[in-house]
Amino acid sequence: MLNRFCIILLCLLLLAACGEPKTTGKLQKVGLLVPETVNDQVWGTKGFKGLLKIQSKFNVEVFYKEGMNSQAVVEQAVKEFDQKGVNLIFGHGSxxxxxxxxxxxxxxxxxxVSFNGDAKHKNTTSLNFKSHAMGFFGGMVAAHMSNTKKVxxxxxxxxxxxxxxxYQGAMAEDKDIKVNIEYVGNWxxxxxxxxxxxxxxxxxxxxIYPAGDGFNVPVIEQVKERGLHVIGYVSEQSDLGESTVLTSTIQQVDKLYVKVAEQFNNGKLHSGNLSYDFQDNVISLGKFSPLVSKEFINEMNRQINHYKKTGELPK
Structure with a gap:
Protein backbone atom coordinates (compact mmCIF):
# COMPACT_ATOMS: atom_id res chain seq x y z
CA MET A 1 0.00 0.00 0.00
CA LEU A 2 2.80 2.43 0.92
CA ASN A 3 4.68 1.60 -2.29
CA ARG A 4 1.58 2.30 -4.39
CA PHE A 5 0.98 5.55 -2.49
CA CYS A 6 4.58 6.69 -2.97
CA ILE A 7 4.47 5.97 -6.72
CA ILE A 8 1.15 7.77 -7.14
CA LEU A 9 2.40 10.75 -5.13
CA LEU A 10 5.59 10.95 -7.14
CA CYS A 11 3.67 10.80 -10.42
CA LEU A 12 1.32 13.55 -9.28
CA LEU A 13 4.21 15.77 -8.30
CA LEU A 14 5.96 15.17 -11.60
CA LEU A 15 2.80 15.90 -13.56
CA ALA A 16 2.27 19.07 -11.57
CA ALA A 17 5.69 20.25 -12.67
CA CYS A 18 4.87 19.96 -16.38
CA GLY A 19 4.52 23.29 -18.08
CA GLU A 20 6.03 25.21 -15.16
CA PRO A 21 9.29 27.14 -15.47
CA LYS A 22 12.34 25.23 -14.28
CA THR A 23 14.69 26.42 -11.59
CA THR A 24 17.05 29.16 -12.70
CA GLY A 25 20.06 27.83 -10.75
CA LYS A 26 22.48 24.98 -11.38
CA LEU A 27 20.04 22.25 -10.39
CA GLN A 28 18.62 20.40 -13.39
CA LYS A 29 17.36 16.94 -12.38
CA VAL A 30 17.94 14.92 -9.22
CA GLY A 31 18.50 11.20 -8.64
CA LEU A 32 18.31 9.06 -5.51
CA LEU A 33 19.88 5.64 -4.97
CA VAL A 34 18.85 3.51 -1.98
CA PRO A 35 20.45 0.18 -0.98
CA GLU A 36 17.16 -1.52 -0.08
CA THR A 37 13.75 0.16 -0.40
CA VAL A 38 12.03 3.51 0.06
CA ASN A 39 9.22 1.73 1.89
CA ASP A 40 11.00 0.77 5.12
CA GLN A 41 9.21 3.53 7.11
CA VAL A 42 12.58 4.73 8.44
CA TRP A 43 15.80 5.58 6.58
CA GLY A 44 14.80 4.79 3.01
CA THR A 45 11.41 6.46 3.37
CA LYS A 46 13.00 9.63 4.74
CA GLY A 47 15.35 9.81 1.76
CA PHE A 48 12.40 9.44 -0.60
CA LYS A 49 10.50 12.20 1.20
CA GLY A 50 13.54 14.42 0.83
CA LEU A 51 13.58 13.75 -2.91
CA LEU A 52 9.91 14.70 -3.19
CA LYS A 53 10.51 17.91 -1.24
CA ILE A 54 13.31 18.83 -3.65
CA GLN A 55 10.98 18.19 -6.58
CA SER A 56 8.30 20.38 -5.04
CA LYS A 57 10.59 23.24 -3.98
CA PHE A 58 12.71 23.48 -7.13
CA ASN A 59 10.22 22.17 -9.69
CA VAL A 60 12.67 19.73 -11.24
CA GLU A 61 12.29 16.15 -12.36
CA VAL A 62 13.44 13.52 -9.88
CA PHE A 63 14.24 9.82 -10.22
CA TYR A 64 15.02 7.02 -7.77
CA LYS A 65 16.28 3.45 -7.88
CA GLU A 66 16.03 0.80 -5.16
CA GLY A 67 18.29 -2.18 -4.47
CA MET A 68 21.42 -0.23 -5.38
CA ASN A 69 23.83 -2.35 -3.33
CA SER A 70 26.88 -2.99 -5.49
CA GLN A 71 29.36 -1.06 -7.59
CA ALA A 72 28.02 -2.61 -10.80
CA VAL A 73 24.38 -1.67 -10.31
CA VAL A 74 25.33 1.81 -9.10
CA GLU A 75 27.44 2.40 -12.21
CA GLN A 76 24.54 1.36 -14.44
CA ALA A 77 22.11 3.57 -12.54
CA VAL A 78 24.41 6.59 -12.73
CA LYS A 79 24.82 6.02 -16.46
CA GLU A 80 21.03 6.05 -16.87
CA PHE A 81 20.67 9.13 -14.69
CA ASP A 82 23.32 10.90 -16.72
CA GLN A 83 21.45 10.16 -19.94
CA LYS A 84 18.32 11.68 -18.39
CA GLY A 85 20.19 14.89 -17.55
CA VAL A 86 20.50 14.37 -13.80
CA ASN A 87 23.25 16.54 -12.32
CA LEU A 88 22.79 15.90 -8.57
CA ILE A 89 22.71 12.35 -7.21
CA PHE A 90 22.12 11.30 -3.60
CA GLY A 91 23.45 7.92 -2.52
CA HIS A 92 21.41 7.12 0.56
CA GLY A 93 24.02 5.40 2.72
CA SER A 94 27.68 5.22 3.71
CA VAL A 113 26.29 13.14 -2.40
CA SER A 114 26.59 10.25 0.08
CA PHE A 115 26.22 9.73 3.84
CA ASN A 116 28.75 9.05 6.60
CA GLY A 117 31.60 8.27 4.26
CA ASP A 118 34.78 9.88 2.95
CA ALA A 119 34.26 11.98 -0.19
CA LYS A 120 37.58 12.35 -2.00
CA HIS A 121 36.93 14.25 -5.23
CA LYS A 122 35.82 17.77 -6.15
CA ASN A 123 32.37 16.65 -7.30
CA THR A 124 31.69 14.41 -4.30
CA THR A 125 30.28 15.34 -0.89
CA SER A 126 29.61 13.22 2.17
CA LEU A 127 26.98 14.33 4.69
CA ASN A 128 27.67 13.30 8.25
CA PHE A 129 25.23 13.56 11.14
CA LYS A 130 27.05 14.36 14.38
CA SER A 131 24.93 11.95 16.36
CA HIS A 132 26.77 11.86 19.70
CA ALA A 133 24.55 14.53 21.26
CA MET A 134 21.45 12.94 19.77
CA GLY A 135 22.27 9.71 21.58
CA PHE A 136 23.21 11.63 24.74
CA PHE A 137 19.79 13.24 25.10
CA GLY A 138 18.09 9.95 24.26
CA GLY A 139 20.09 8.31 27.04
CA MET A 140 18.99 10.97 29.50
CA VAL A 141 15.33 10.29 28.75
CA ALA A 142 15.82 6.52 28.99
CA ALA A 143 17.56 6.71 32.37
CA HIS A 144 15.01 9.14 33.76
CA MET A 145 12.08 6.90 32.77
CA SER A 146 13.56 3.53 33.74
CA ASN A 147 11.91 1.86 36.72
CA THR A 148 14.41 -1.01 36.92
CA LYS A 149 17.48 1.24 36.51
CA LYS A 150 18.46 -0.93 33.55
CA VAL A 151 18.44 0.46 30.01
CA TYR A 167 25.73 5.71 27.55
CA GLN A 168 27.11 9.05 28.70
CA GLY A 169 23.69 10.67 28.73
CA ALA A 170 22.18 7.86 30.79
CA MET A 171 25.01 8.10 33.32
CA ALA A 172 24.71 11.89 33.46
CA GLU A 173 21.03 11.57 34.33
CA ASP A 174 21.43 8.72 36.85
CA LYS A 175 24.87 7.59 38.03
CA ASP A 176 23.35 4.33 39.31
CA ILE A 177 21.87 3.32 35.96
CA LYS A 178 23.12 0.16 34.25
CA VAL A 179 23.51 0.30 30.46
CA ASN A 180 23.45 -2.95 28.50
CA ILE A 181 24.95 -2.58 25.01
CA GLU A 182 24.60 -5.26 22.33
CA TYR A 183 25.63 -5.22 18.67
CA VAL A 184 23.65 -6.76 15.82
CA GLY A 185 26.56 -6.39 13.38
CA ASN A 186 24.20 -5.38 10.59
CA TRP A 187 21.64 -2.68 9.86
CA ILE A 208 15.68 -0.02 24.83
CA TYR A 209 17.33 2.19 22.20
CA PRO A 210 17.16 0.17 18.93
CA ALA A 211 19.77 2.13 16.98
CA GLY A 212 19.47 0.43 13.62
CA ASP A 213 17.07 1.73 11.00
CA GLY A 214 16.54 -1.70 9.42
CA PHE A 215 15.48 -3.47 12.60
CA ASN A 216 14.13 -0.86 14.99
CA VAL A 217 10.47 -1.08 13.92
CA PRO A 218 10.10 -4.83 14.66
CA VAL A 219 12.02 -4.36 17.91
CA ILE A 220 9.63 -1.57 18.94
CA GLU A 221 6.67 -3.84 18.21
CA GLN A 222 8.28 -6.56 20.33
CA VAL A 223 8.89 -4.17 23.22
CA LYS A 224 5.30 -2.91 22.97
CA GLU A 225 4.03 -6.45 23.47
CA ARG A 226 5.96 -6.59 26.75
CA GLY A 227 4.56 -3.27 27.95
CA LEU A 228 8.02 -1.69 28.12
CA HIS A 229 9.58 1.34 26.45
CA VAL A 230 11.94 2.49 23.69
CA ILE A 231 13.72 5.56 22.40
CA GLY A 232 12.90 5.86 18.70
CA TYR A 233 15.69 6.10 16.13
CA VAL A 234 16.23 8.24 12.98
CA SER A 235 12.56 9.12 12.41
CA GLU A 236 9.60 10.23 14.51
CA GLN A 237 8.26 6.91 15.80
CA SER A 238 5.62 8.00 18.29
CA ASP A 239 2.98 6.70 15.89
CA LEU A 240 4.13 3.18 16.82
CA GLY A 241 2.77 3.75 20.31
CA GLU A 242 2.86 6.84 22.51
CA SER A 243 3.03 4.70 25.64
CA THR A 244 5.91 2.72 24.17
CA VAL A 245 8.03 5.38 22.43
CA LEU A 246 9.21 7.82 25.10
CA THR A 247 10.75 10.09 22.46
CA SER A 248 12.75 9.68 19.24
CA THR A 249 16.23 10.77 18.20
CA ILE A 250 15.51 12.22 14.78
CA GLN A 251 17.85 12.79 11.86
CA GLN A 252 15.88 15.03 9.52
CA VAL A 253 17.28 13.66 6.30
CA ASP A 254 14.51 15.12 4.18
CA LYS A 255 15.22 18.63 5.45
CA LEU A 256 18.96 18.15 4.92
CA TYR A 257 18.39 17.01 1.32
CA VAL A 258 16.54 20.24 0.56
CA LYS A 259 19.31 22.26 2.22
CA VAL A 260 21.96 20.50 0.12
CA ALA A 261 19.96 20.90 -3.11
CA GLU A 262 19.60 24.62 -2.38
CA GLN A 263 23.34 24.97 -1.80
CA PHE A 264 24.04 23.14 -5.06
CA ASN A 265 21.51 25.22 -6.95
CA ASN A 266 23.22 28.38 -5.70
CA GLY A 267 26.69 27.07 -6.54
CA LYS A 268 27.65 26.87 -2.86
CA LEU A 269 27.75 23.13 -2.16
CA HIS A 270 31.23 22.22 -0.91
CA SER A 271 32.99 19.00 -1.75
CA GLY A 272 34.47 16.80 0.96
CA ASN A 273 32.91 15.78 4.27
CA LEU A 274 30.29 18.03 5.85
CA SER A 275 28.90 17.58 9.37
CA TYR A 276 25.52 18.56 10.83
CA ASP A 277 24.15 18.67 14.36
CA PHE A 278 21.33 20.18 16.46
CA GLN A 279 22.61 23.65 15.62
CA ASP A 280 21.82 23.05 11.93
CA ASN A 281 18.21 22.17 12.76
CA VAL A 282 18.47 18.75 11.11
CA ILE A 283 18.81 16.73 14.34
CA SER A 284 16.23 16.87 17.10
CA LEU A 285 14.29 14.93 19.68
CA GLY A 286 10.78 13.96 18.69
CA LYS A 287 7.46 14.04 20.49
CA PHE A 288 7.52 13.03 24.13
CA SER A 289 5.24 10.33 25.41
CA PRO A 290 2.41 11.46 27.72
CA LEU A 291 4.18 9.32 30.33
CA VAL A 292 7.04 11.85 30.49
CA SER A 293 6.39 14.67 32.95
CA LYS A 294 6.10 18.24 31.70
CA GLU A 295 8.77 19.29 34.18
CA PHE A 296 11.30 16.87 32.71
CA ILE A 297 10.34 17.81 29.15
CA ASN A 298 10.97 21.47 29.97
CA GLU A 299 14.35 20.56 31.46
CA MET A 300 15.28 18.56 28.36
CA ASN A 301 14.32 21.45 26.09
CA ARG A 302 16.40 23.79 28.22
CA GLN A 303 19.41 21.48 28.00
CA ILE A 304 19.05 21.08 24.22
CA ASN A 305 18.82 24.83 23.71
CA HIS A 306 21.90 25.27 25.88
CA TYR A 307 23.76 22.73 23.75
CA LYS A 308 22.69 24.44 20.54
CA LYS A 309 24.07 27.75 21.82
CA THR A 310 27.26 26.55 23.51
CA GLY A 311 28.03 23.01 22.31
CA GLU A 312 28.09 21.93 25.97
CA LEU A 313 26.34 18.77 27.10
CA PRO A 314 25.04 18.25 30.68
CA LYS A 315 27.54 16.80 33.15
Missing amino acids: EYAEYFNNISKDYPNIHF GVLAAYEWQPEIEGF DNKQKAIQLAGEMMNDGVDV
Whole structure:
Protein backbone atom coordinates (compact mmCIF):
# COMPACT_ATOMS: atom_id res chain seq x y z
CA MET A 1 0.00 0.00 0.00
CA LEU A 2 2.80 2.43 0.92
CA ASN A 3 4.68 1.60 -2.29
CA ARG A 4 1.58 2.30 -4.39
CA PHE A 5 0.98 5.55 -2.49
CA CYS A 6 4.58 6.69 -2.97
CA ILE A 7 4.47 5.97 -6.72
CA ILE A 8 1.15 7.77 -7.14
CA LEU A 9 2.40 10.75 -5.13
CA LEU A 10 5.59 10.95 -7.14
CA CYS A 11 3.67 10.80 -10.42
CA LEU A 12 1.32 13.55 -9.28
CA LEU A 13 4.21 15.77 -8.30
CA LEU A 14 5.96 15.17 -11.60
CA LEU A 15 2.80 15.90 -13.56
CA ALA A 16 2.27 19.07 -11.57
CA ALA A 17 5.69 20.25 -12.67
CA CYS A 18 4.87 19.96 -16.38
CA GLY A 19 4.52 23.29 -18.08
CA GLU A 20 6.03 25.21 -15.16
CA PRO A 21 9.29 27.14 -15.47
CA LYS A 22 12.34 25.23 -14.28
CA THR A 23 14.69 26.42 -11.59
CA THR A 24 17.05 29.16 -12.70
CA GLY A 25 20.06 27.83 -10.75
CA LYS A 26 22.48 24.98 -11.38
CA LEU A 27 20.04 22.25 -10.39
CA GLN A 28 18.62 20.40 -13.39
CA LYS A 29 17.36 16.94 -12.38
CA VAL A 30 17.94 14.92 -9.22
CA GLY A 31 18.50 11.20 -8.64
CA LEU A 32 18.31 9.06 -5.51
CA LEU A 33 19.88 5.64 -4.97
CA VAL A 34 18.85 3.51 -1.98
CA PRO A 35 20.45 0.18 -0.98
CA GLU A 36 17.16 -1.52 -0.08
CA THR A 37 13.75 0.16 -0.40
CA VAL A 38 12.03 3.51 0.06
CA ASN A 39 9.22 1.73 1.89
CA ASP A 40 11.00 0.77 5.12
CA GLN A 41 9.21 3.53 7.11
CA VAL A 42 12.58 4.73 8.44
CA TRP A 43 15.80 5.58 6.58
CA GLY A 44 14.80 4.79 3.01
CA THR A 45 11.41 6.46 3.37
CA LYS A 46 13.00 9.63 4.74
CA GLY A 47 15.35 9.81 1.76
CA PHE A 48 12.40 9.44 -0.60
CA LYS A 49 10.50 12.20 1.20
CA GLY A 50 13.54 14.42 0.83
CA LEU A 51 13.58 13.75 -2.91
CA LEU A 52 9.91 14.70 -3.19
CA LYS A 53 10.51 17.91 -1.24
CA ILE A 54 13.31 18.83 -3.65
CA GLN A 55 10.98 18.19 -6.58
CA SER A 56 8.30 20.38 -5.04
CA LYS A 57 10.59 23.24 -3.98
CA PHE A 58 12.71 23.48 -7.13
CA ASN A 59 10.22 22.17 -9.69
CA VAL A 60 12.67 19.73 -11.24
CA GLU A 61 12.29 16.15 -12.36
CA VAL A 62 13.44 13.52 -9.88
CA PHE A 63 14.24 9.82 -10.22
CA TYR A 64 15.02 7.02 -7.77
CA LYS A 65 16.28 3.45 -7.88
CA GLU A 66 16.03 0.80 -5.16
CA GLY A 67 18.29 -2.18 -4.47
CA MET A 68 21.42 -0.23 -5.38
CA ASN A 69 23.83 -2.35 -3.33
CA SER A 70 26.88 -2.99 -5.49
CA GLN A 71 29.36 -1.06 -7.59
CA ALA A 72 28.02 -2.61 -10.80
CA VAL A 73 24.38 -1.67 -10.31
CA VAL A 74 25.33 1.81 -9.10
CA GLU A 75 27.44 2.40 -12.21
CA GLN A 76 24.54 1.36 -14.44
CA ALA A 77 22.11 3.57 -12.54
CA VAL A 78 24.41 6.59 -12.73
CA LYS A 79 24.82 6.02 -16.46
CA GLU A 80 21.03 6.05 -16.87
CA PHE A 81 20.67 9.13 -14.69
CA ASP A 82 23.32 10.90 -16.72
CA GLN A 83 21.45 10.16 -19.94
CA LYS A 84 18.32 11.68 -18.39
CA GLY A 85 20.19 14.89 -17.55
CA VAL A 86 20.50 14.37 -13.80
CA ASN A 87 23.25 16.54 -12.32
CA LEU A 88 22.79 15.90 -8.57
CA ILE A 89 22.71 12.35 -7.21
CA PHE A 90 22.12 11.30 -3.60
CA GLY A 91 23.45 7.92 -2.52
CA HIS A 92 21.41 7.12 0.56
CA GLY A 93 24.02 5.40 2.72
CA SER A 94 27.68 5.22 3.71
CA GLU A 95 28.50 2.62 1.05
CA TYR A 96 27.93 5.15 -1.72
CA ALA A 97 30.96 7.25 -0.78
CA GLU A 98 33.28 4.56 -2.16
CA TYR A 99 31.06 3.86 -5.17
CA PHE A 100 30.99 7.55 -6.05
CA ASN A 101 34.71 8.05 -5.47
CA ASN A 102 35.33 5.32 -8.04
CA ILE A 103 33.20 6.80 -10.81
CA SER A 104 32.88 10.55 -10.14
CA LYS A 105 35.78 11.46 -12.45
CA ASP A 106 33.83 9.94 -15.35
CA TYR A 107 30.91 12.31 -14.71
CA PRO A 108 32.36 15.80 -14.10
CA ASN A 109 28.95 17.43 -14.66
CA ILE A 110 27.29 15.45 -11.85
CA HIS A 111 27.70 16.16 -8.15
CA PHE A 112 27.55 13.02 -6.00
CA VAL A 113 26.29 13.14 -2.40
CA SER A 114 26.59 10.25 0.08
CA PHE A 115 26.22 9.73 3.84
CA ASN A 116 28.75 9.05 6.60
CA GLY A 117 31.60 8.27 4.26
CA ASP A 118 34.78 9.88 2.95
CA ALA A 119 34.26 11.98 -0.19
CA LYS A 120 37.58 12.35 -2.00
CA HIS A 121 36.93 14.25 -5.23
CA LYS A 122 35.82 17.77 -6.15
CA ASN A 123 32.37 16.65 -7.30
CA THR A 124 31.69 14.41 -4.30
CA THR A 125 30.28 15.34 -0.89
CA SER A 126 29.61 13.22 2.17
CA LEU A 127 26.98 14.33 4.69
CA ASN A 128 27.67 13.30 8.25
CA PHE A 129 25.23 13.56 11.14
CA LYS A 130 27.05 14.36 14.38
CA SER A 131 24.93 11.95 16.36
CA HIS A 132 26.77 11.86 19.70
CA ALA A 133 24.55 14.53 21.26
CA MET A 134 21.45 12.94 19.77
CA GLY A 135 22.27 9.71 21.58
CA PHE A 136 23.21 11.63 24.74
CA PHE A 137 19.79 13.24 25.10
CA GLY A 138 18.09 9.95 24.26
CA GLY A 139 20.09 8.31 27.04
CA MET A 140 18.99 10.97 29.50
CA VAL A 141 15.33 10.29 28.75
CA ALA A 142 15.82 6.52 28.99
CA ALA A 143 17.56 6.71 32.37
CA HIS A 144 15.01 9.14 33.76
CA MET A 145 12.08 6.90 32.77
CA SER A 146 13.56 3.53 33.74
CA ASN A 147 11.91 1.86 36.72
CA THR A 148 14.41 -1.01 36.92
CA LYS A 149 17.48 1.24 36.51
CA LYS A 150 18.46 -0.93 33.55
CA VAL A 151 18.44 0.46 30.01
CA GLY A 152 19.72 -1.11 26.82
CA VAL A 153 21.23 -0.09 23.49
CA LEU A 154 20.72 -2.35 20.50
CA ALA A 155 23.25 -1.02 17.98
CA ALA A 156 24.18 -2.07 14.48
CA TYR A 157 27.92 -1.30 14.80
CA GLU A 158 30.38 -0.21 17.47
CA TRP A 159 31.45 2.89 15.54
CA GLN A 160 28.05 4.61 15.86
CA PRO A 161 28.69 7.83 17.84
CA GLU A 162 25.16 7.82 19.26
CA ILE A 163 25.96 4.66 21.23
CA GLU A 164 28.65 6.25 23.38
CA GLY A 165 26.46 9.33 23.56
CA PHE A 166 23.54 7.31 24.89
CA TYR A 167 25.73 5.71 27.55
CA GLN A 168 27.11 9.05 28.70
CA GLY A 169 23.69 10.67 28.73
CA ALA A 170 22.18 7.86 30.79
CA MET A 171 25.01 8.10 33.32
CA ALA A 172 24.71 11.89 33.46
CA GLU A 173 21.03 11.57 34.33
CA ASP A 174 21.43 8.72 36.85
CA LYS A 175 24.87 7.59 38.03
CA ASP A 176 23.35 4.33 39.31
CA ILE A 177 21.87 3.32 35.96
CA LYS A 178 23.12 0.16 34.25
CA VAL A 179 23.51 0.30 30.46
CA ASN A 180 23.45 -2.95 28.50
CA ILE A 181 24.95 -2.58 25.01
CA GLU A 182 24.60 -5.26 22.33
CA TYR A 183 25.63 -5.22 18.67
CA VAL A 184 23.65 -6.76 15.82
CA GLY A 185 26.56 -6.39 13.38
CA ASN A 186 24.20 -5.38 10.59
CA TRP A 187 21.64 -2.68 9.86
CA ASP A 188 18.98 -5.14 8.73
CA ASN A 189 19.27 -8.39 10.73
CA LYS A 190 15.81 -8.27 12.28
CA GLN A 191 15.95 -11.82 13.64
CA LYS A 192 19.13 -11.26 15.62
CA ALA A 193 17.92 -7.86 16.83
CA ILE A 194 14.67 -9.34 18.13
CA GLN A 195 16.59 -12.11 19.87
CA LEU A 196 18.96 -9.68 21.59
CA ALA A 197 16.10 -7.38 22.59
CA GLY A 198 14.28 -10.32 24.16
CA GLU A 199 17.37 -11.24 26.15
CA MET A 200 17.72 -7.66 27.36
CA MET A 201 14.14 -7.51 28.57
CA ASN A 202 14.47 -10.89 30.27
CA ASP A 203 17.45 -9.42 32.11
CA GLY A 204 15.36 -6.54 33.47
CA VAL A 205 15.99 -3.83 30.88
CA ASP A 206 12.83 -1.74 30.58
CA VAL A 207 13.93 0.96 28.08
CA ILE A 208 15.68 -0.02 24.83
CA TYR A 209 17.33 2.19 22.20
CA PRO A 210 17.16 0.17 18.93
CA ALA A 211 19.77 2.13 16.98
CA GLY A 212 19.47 0.43 13.62
CA ASP A 213 17.07 1.73 11.00
CA GLY A 214 16.54 -1.70 9.42
CA PHE A 215 15.48 -3.47 12.60
CA ASN A 216 14.13 -0.86 14.99
CA VAL A 217 10.47 -1.08 13.92
CA PRO A 218 10.10 -4.83 14.66
CA VAL A 219 12.02 -4.36 17.91
CA ILE A 220 9.63 -1.57 18.94
CA GLU A 221 6.67 -3.84 18.21
CA GLN A 222 8.28 -6.56 20.33
CA VAL A 223 8.89 -4.17 23.22
CA LYS A 224 5.30 -2.91 22.97
CA GLU A 225 4.03 -6.45 23.47
CA ARG A 226 5.96 -6.59 26.75
CA GLY A 227 4.56 -3.27 27.95
CA LEU A 228 8.02 -1.69 28.12
CA HIS A 229 9.58 1.34 26.45
CA VAL A 230 11.94 2.49 23.69
CA ILE A 231 13.72 5.56 22.40
CA GLY A 232 12.90 5.86 18.70
CA TYR A 233 15.69 6.10 16.13
CA VAL A 234 16.23 8.24 12.98
CA SER A 235 12.56 9.12 12.41
CA GLU A 236 9.60 10.23 14.51
CA GLN A 237 8.26 6.91 15.80
CA SER A 238 5.62 8.00 18.29
CA ASP A 239 2.98 6.70 15.89
CA LEU A 240 4.13 3.18 16.82
CA GLY A 241 2.77 3.75 20.31
CA GLU A 242 2.86 6.84 22.51
CA SER A 243 3.03 4.70 25.64
CA THR A 244 5.91 2.72 24.17
CA VAL A 245 8.03 5.38 22.43
CA LEU A 246 9.21 7.82 25.10
CA THR A 247 10.75 10.09 22.46
CA SER A 248 12.75 9.68 19.24
CA THR A 249 16.23 10.77 18.20
CA ILE A 250 15.51 12.22 14.78
CA GLN A 251 17.85 12.79 11.86
CA GLN A 252 15.88 15.03 9.52
CA VAL A 253 17.28 13.66 6.30
CA ASP A 254 14.51 15.12 4.18
CA LYS A 255 15.22 18.63 5.45
CA LEU A 256 18.96 18.15 4.92
CA TYR A 257 18.39 17.01 1.32
CA VAL A 258 16.54 20.24 0.56
CA LYS A 259 19.31 22.26 2.22
CA VAL A 260 21.96 20.50 0.12
CA ALA A 261 19.96 20.90 -3.11
CA GLU A 262 19.60 24.62 -2.38
CA GLN A 263 23.34 24.97 -1.80
CA PHE A 264 24.04 23.14 -5.06
CA ASN A 265 21.51 25.22 -6.95
CA ASN A 266 23.22 28.38 -5.70
CA GLY A 267 26.69 27.07 -6.54
CA LYS A 268 27.65 26.87 -2.86
CA LEU A 269 27.75 23.13 -2.16
CA HIS A 270 31.23 22.22 -0.91
CA SER A 271 32.99 19.00 -1.75
CA GLY A 272 34.47 16.80 0.96
CA ASN A 273 32.91 15.78 4.27
CA LEU A 274 30.29 18.03 5.85
CA SER A 275 28.90 17.58 9.37
CA TYR A 276 25.52 18.56 10.83
CA ASP A 277 24.15 18.67 14.36
CA PHE A 278 21.33 20.18 16.46
CA GLN A 279 22.61 23.65 15.62
CA ASP A 280 21.82 23.05 11.93
CA ASN A 281 18.21 22.17 12.76
CA VAL A 282 18.47 18.75 11.11
CA ILE A 283 18.81 16.73 14.34
CA SER A 284 16.23 16.87 17.10
CA LEU A 285 14.29 14.93 19.68
CA GLY A 286 10.78 13.96 18.69
CA LYS A 287 7.46 14.04 20.49
CA PHE A 288 7.52 13.03 24.13
CA SER A 289 5.24 10.33 25.41
CA PRO A 290 2.41 11.46 27.72
CA LEU A 291 4.18 9.32 30.33
CA VAL A 292 7.04 11.85 30.49
CA SER A 293 6.39 14.67 32.95
CA LYS A 294 6.10 18.24 31.70
CA GLU A 295 8.77 19.29 34.18
CA PHE A 296 11.30 16.87 32.71
CA ILE A 297 10.34 17.81 29.15
CA ASN A 298 10.97 21.47 29.97
CA GLU A 299 14.35 20.56 31.46
CA MET A 300 15.28 18.56 28.36
CA ASN A 301 14.32 21.45 26.09
CA ARG A 302 16.40 23.79 28.22
CA GLN A 303 19.41 21.48 28.00
CA ILE A 304 19.05 21.08 24.22
CA ASN A 305 18.82 24.83 23.71
CA HIS A 306 21.90 25.27 25.88
CA TYR A 307 23.76 22.73 23.75
CA LYS A 308 22.69 24.44 20.54
CA LYS A 309 24.07 27.75 21.82
CA THR A 310 27.26 26.55 23.51
CA GLY A 311 28.03 23.01 22.31
CA GLU A 312 28.09 21.93 25.97
CA LEU A 313 26.34 18.77 27.10
CA PRO A 314 25.04 18.25 30.68
CA LYS A 315 27.54 16.80 33.15
